[in-house]
Amino acid sequence: MQTHLLIGNIFSFFSAMCIAVSVIKRSKKGFMLWQIGDTAFGIVANVALFAYAALVISIICLIRNCLSYMGKLTKKITFVLLCLSIIIGFYANNLGLIGWLPIIASASYTVCIYVTKNEQQMRYALTFNMALWFLHNLYVMAYPSAIANVLLLLWTIWQIVKEYQRQELTHKF
Numbered sequence: 001m002q003t004h005l006l007i008g009n010i011f012s013f014f015s016a017m018c019i020a021v022s023v024i025k026r027s028k029k030g031f032m033l034w035q036i037g038d039t040a041f042g043i044v045a046n047v048a049l050f051a052y053a054a055l056v057i058s059i060i061c062l063i064r065n066c067l068s069y070m071g072k073l074t075k076k077i078t079f080v081l082l083c084l085s086i087i088i089g090f091y092a093n094n095l096g097l098i099g100w101l102p103i104i105a106s107a108s109y110t111v112c113i114y115v116t117k118n119e120q121q122m123r124y125a126l127t128f129n130m131a132l133w134f135l136h137n138l139y140v141m142a143y144p145s146a147i148a149n150v151l152l153l154l155w156t157i158w159q160i161v162k163e164y165q166r167q168e169l170t171h172k173f
Contacts, residue, residue, distance in 0.1 A: 012041070012144065013144055013148060016038075016152055018034045018035070019038050020152055020155060026119060028117055036062065036066055049142055050094070052092040053090075055092065057105075060081055060088070061110075085103060089102070089103035098135070098140075099136075108129065109126070109129045123156050127160075131149075
């Protein structure tokens with residue numbers, strides 16, 4: 001395996017582990033803290049994998065996640081970050097249609113982070129986000145990351161079901 005693929009996959013693995021931890025958090029702040037780790041590791045992975053649109057998106061997502069964690073993600077900042085991710089992502093895209101997947105994933109997740117305070121709704125958005133990243137990771141040959149995306153997608157769905165069942169039990173009593 002080429003060195004850049006190995007480095008990209010190692011950092012993608014760490015990124016995936018941060019996502020896995022984030023989905024079990026019961027607070028938005030805890031959720032976002034681990035999402036910061038995800039994007040930081042993702043930046044290094046995308047540099048190694050020459051995925052430039054994903055790199056730009058990861059940098060913007062890191063800024064978004066930090067601001068959300070600090071409670072400083074305003075409507076205006078959200079709009080600016082959303083526009084930046086689309087415009088800069090468009091210019092940085094070196095993968096055609098596949099390069100748009102991280103841009104779409106980021107844009108939809110950015111809106112969700114701003115709109116919702118509910119971690120369950122964030123899990124729903126995260127499933128869509130991970131499905132798009134899965135397709136992207138397959139294309140850039142980040143196979144361990146693609147496998148991690150599928151596992152994390154299933155894990156997140158499991159967490160959604162568990163939380164739904166917990167809420168149902170709480171409402172019955």
